[in-house]
Amino acid sequence: MKIEIPKETKIVIIEGIAGSGKTTLRRFLRHQFKNRAVFEFKEEELFLSWKHIHMPRVSALRLAYLHRFLDYLEDKLKEGSDSLFILERFHLSLKLLEWEFEDGFEADYQSLLTRLKRLPIYILIVELTPSAIRERMYHRERSRQWIYFIKEKLALRGFEDLESLSIIQQKNYFKLATEQGMPFAAVHVELDNQGT
Secondary structure: OOOOOOHHHHHHHEEOOOOOOHHHHHHHHHHHOOOOOOEEEEOOOOOOOHHOOOOHHHHHHHHHHHHHHHHHHHOOOOOOOOOOEEOOHHHHHHHOOOOOOOOHHHHHHHHHHHHHHOOOOEEEEEEOHHHHHHHHHHOOOOOOHHHHHHHHHHHOOOOHHHHHHHHHHHHHHOOOOOOHHHOOOEEOOOOOOOOO
């Protein structure tokens, strides 16, 4: 497998539902572009882990952090190197997976999008077939904390099962990416038997 990205790309943003293969894709891209200086960031390092969702005012904290992260990226890009930044989750996940938004979120989010559109980014959305969603829907994080989180998420979103919610969320990734008008492509990632 080879992932094609535009040659001017300096920032690859990987998005997708839980269990879709984002981490596997990030590792694959690191290997594919080993001749470039690759800087990769996991979702936890971008403050976008599902474990943060219960923190008060977390969406405002996340948005402020992502703005700071763009400050860092803009400074690094000015250095003019052949660097490639690979981000596991970013602006689409922030908007689609958040549970509640504080006052002023939308204006700050639009400001984030304006900044992103000025950068040489390319978005890869990991896409699963409905049968693959069914197989992977509980991901490999089957801890009690994960199961509790899923039950709470389903109740909040008004769904009875994770499969149905995941199908809708996946469609929403593509819908939002299209609405925002940034370059993106769908990618299918095969996982090995260990789920990695």
